[in-house]
Amino acid sequence: MSPEGKTLLNIIILGLGFMVIFTAFGTCGNIEQTVIKSFNSTEFHGSGYTSMAIIYAVFSASNLIAPSVIAVIGPQLSLFFSGLVYSGYIAVFIHPYTSSFYTLSVLLGIAAAVLWTAQGNLLTINSKDSTIGRNSGIFWALMQFRYILLVSGEKRYFLVSDKDRQTVFITLTVISLVGNFLFFLIQRPDPEPAPSDASESLLPADISDSNSVSLCSQAFEAFKDYLNCNVETMWLPICPGLELTFYSGVYGTCLGAMTQFGDDAKGLIGLSGILIGVGEILGGGVFGILDKCNRFGRNPVVFLGLFTHIVAFYLIFLNIASDAPVAPEEGTQMQAFIQPSVTVALICSFLLGLGDSCFNTQLISIVGFLFREDSASAFAVFKFVQSITAAVAFFYSNYFLLHWQLLIMVLTGFLGTITFFVVEWGVISSRRDSDYDSI
Template sequence: MGPEGKTLLNIIILGFGFMFMFTAFQTCGNIEQTVIKSFNSTEFHGSGYTSMAIIYGVFSASNLIAPSVVAVIGPQLSMFFSGLVYSGYIAMFIHPYTWSFYTASVVVGIAAAILWTAQGNLLTINSTDATIGRNSGIFWALLQFSLFFGNMYIYFAWHGHVHISDKDRQTVFISLTVISLVGSFLFFLIQKPEPEATPSEASESLLQTESTESAPIIIATPGLGSQALDAFKKALQLSVTKEMLLLSISIAYTGLELTFYSGVYGTCIGAMTQFGNDAKSLIGLSGIFIGLGEILGGGVFGMLNKCNRFGRNPVVLLGLITHFVAFYLIFLNIASDAPIAPEEGTHLQAYFTPSVEVALLCSFLLGLGDSCFNTQLLSIVGFMFREDSAPAFAVFKFVQSITAALAFFYSNYLLLHWQLLIMVVVGFLGTLSFFVAEWVVVSSRRDTDYDNI
């Protein structure tokens, strides 16, 4: 197998590892608020929204140290140990206690920062300028299959269940824990890509561990303390560059809508009593349609990126339009108090008779629009910051996770229409700022081409 074939295989294995892990974790996030409402115990007083707010809050802060961890132990081990922590969080739901629930939320927030920084690092060092768009799309499409499989299981397991019993909960979370562990162990199949340098240069770079492009596993050397500190400093420096500041509004928007589609919208559907006895199982069906939108978008826009002469802007604009249509239909279809309704659900009606078909169409549009933004952001960050991919993706996840934490926090209190309005405003501003950032990339590429004549 040639160097390009090996790196493509690495991207596919990376995608499958994340697919298994997030089949478990994203399904867990989608159902946990509903599960917690059904869990009657004097020992437990927790909120799924609060847990996710803690996870993303700790996630955001931990992104400042994540590049240092990846620099010391390498991306492969970073992802493996982080995956074990994710499995522990899911296993906690088999019999949750308030203290274990919130403690696990803190620990998985730290693990998430390390996991995603390592993922961005591995994606970049297994890609070239020509393949970064394709590889981002392949990874994103494989990752989003997680929404499809996990939520299909929920749909069939909970079909016709008005109340989620202890046995229902335990069966689901034992299965999800095992699936998560499979994903963690898949990371050991990732191989070291062939260096692009000559053999002598490659040997020297491996010994000195100076090139993140030629070595995915950074070798332990006496200078690790300095290496970790340098990675931390680089993340701080990148966070205030013009390019990253421009992209940060778009990244912040992905954090807000991540919260909405992964935690809030499923809860809203499950709370709609007018959907009948199938409302709880529709949470799973909604997740499937989100996943279908994500897979379609990741596959199509990742492939388009390879031969797209118009740049990334049209895909991002399509994502914004898709989301605006979804938000408007959700506003008309779902009751305003659905995000904060009690276990018995809401009896209120929005602006027309609630429709399951419209609700599922909106799920698909949410997933499609999310893939538009994320594939293009992965591509542009990997392109702009190729030499500093781990710190750059740490900043990416810092911005995304802090806005996700904020959104999960206000989801405990804000009615649906206010949550939608916040996303509309930030999405519009984020799209404009992405256009400017893409223009900077195109301009710099033209200058480089001119200099090389």
């Protein structure tokens, strides 16, 4: 197999592994709060919402140590061991105990930081400057198939007996383990002649080969790289972090609260998630395939993402009642600006997914391009800012009306797009200078 074919296969395996793991984990997350309420045991007193709060808080802080972990054991083993923690979190529901539930929540926050930082590092290792955009799109599209595969349905389907619950979570645990072991199919990319590639190894054994540097020194250097990453990286993930919160939590809540949609309002949440996934897959696939045909860089794709989201936000503003995010259990009684339409609501779901794929594929691409020499540290910064932003958005979503949330995303979307344009123009300028110097 050619070197480029091997690295492309690695990207496909990486995307499939994430798809399988997050299909299982996403299904667990969708049903865990409902399942917790149905437990027959009086010894368990956990809360799914509290668990998610713990996970996000630890996730944010753990990005500080993620580059060091990857420096010590390598990105491949980092993916595997982090994935095992995801499997362990799912397995807790087979025989639930409050202490083990919250302990795994803490460990999962740490594992999530290591997993996503290792993903960015491996994506960079297996990409060249000419293929980073294509590979980002392929990975993103493959991972987003999880939306299509997620178990969705009404809550009553998950109010099950202990035996049924154990069967469900044993199955999900096995599925997630399959995703973990897929990571072992990733092969070492063929080395390039550039001396900088010696530091970008796939297997942990390679890390200690260069200049007899100790593993502790490698970890310390990775932590310093994290702190020294370009400030531009700090700006880029803010907009996707806010939008992640909106399409993954707030928008579904809004649809379920719309009494004007009738008895099927709750059922729209699952359908909305599927259409978000369709938009993500379409965007990731198209932008990955067409990356080499794009003569104008990443800016047009990011601008398309901004335009798509602006259209979606405007339609949501017209179609959904303003108090839908904070409405009581029985739903909102406020009127939208237009007669609420299920069709418009689901079109907005697709646009949210499409716009998100525009942003994320290009952000992954440019971060991997800019920080090829210390990609683990750069992606740790990326996820650190994104997770903090998402946590802040989850917090204010409990209090802000819909129009204020949409306004925040519009403003940050404009600022994030301008920031991206500045960074991309810098990349284009450096390429031109390099081409001029080589003449």
